[in-house]
Amino acid sequence: MLALVLGYMVKGGRAQATEPETAIFAGGCFWCVEADFESVPGVSGVVSGYTGGTLENPTYRDVSHGGTGHYEAVRITYDPERVSYPELLSLFFRSVDPTDPGGQFCDRGDSYRTAIFVSDPAEREAAEAAKAEARSALSQEIVTPVLEAGPFYEAEAYHQDYYRQTGLILTRFGPKSKAEAYKLYRKACGRDARVKALWGDAAAFSGS
Template sequence: MAGEEIATLGGGCFWCIEAVFVEAAGVLGVESGYAGGDVDHPTYRDVCSGRTGHAEVVRVRFDPSKVSYRELLEVFFAVHDPTTLNRQGNDVGTQYRSVVYFHSDEQRATAEAVIRELAAELRRPIVTELSPAPRFWPAEDYHQGYFAANGHEPYCQFVVAPKVAKFRDKFSELRRR
């Protein structure tokens, strides 16, 4: 589709990040998956072992005339903690690392600027990995739309729902109408 771009982001469990971005205006689609590892066709079990090098990520297809890459990054950095290495809350391991995989030099420059600004604001080191986008492997079907299908489960209620609520509160102007 003309005017479509891709953002690939990892900030802990992909269920959390996916649940936030499906509500963002200008987002055309969100797919949970794996990137940054050295095993072809990894499974959830493989990635959770911590031995494949993959991160849980989301691939966000978006219309830059409706939402900018910078706005997506601002949401991303607001709904996870980019100062904790290889963990988000109780999810621990390299698969839960904070990562921005850029798809162009422009995306890289934007991410560098946002990270610099955030580091100055937080006054703590940002540990988010910034790397060229590697091969993306879609996660198993049951991971897609997980929060929408399983929002009643305890993990969703205690971990995912607060991130969605934060997005709704802090970025109301970016919500899909």
């Protein structure tokens, strides 16, 4: 009888397990945002992609050339029992420059702007609260919009986990693995230096 009761308890526990949830953020170069959030406990995966525009099934070339309305963005899958949506929002704001309307760091243009894409009223409320908190913390206008989520198109395979890739490419520093090239790009772009200057000790990531 005890074994039977325990069996039902285990089944009940499995049935009540929290389902993974997703968050969609645009924070400039999606390689960097992906690298940052894949380091967060409770995040099970991050996918780079395009969203917010009108063109169906866009390519990197389409988006980078402009005119599609799409942002470079990431879709974060997370366990809400380990990390909450408000916590992810706080990390997001503290990993970007939300005062910059023209892009992020050395990457300029509409596709590199910041944005939060929400799928329901609860996410919108949390995002607006996080935006207000960021405004108060920085005492500056926050230009990051809170937008309704639409179709999210996964970027090409070569963009996924770029910061981990070992394949060689030619850079101005000579042949480097993609992972090494990514680190050189991130430093040269000034991402971490600017975030540190803006947020100080509250900066969320440094050189992921």
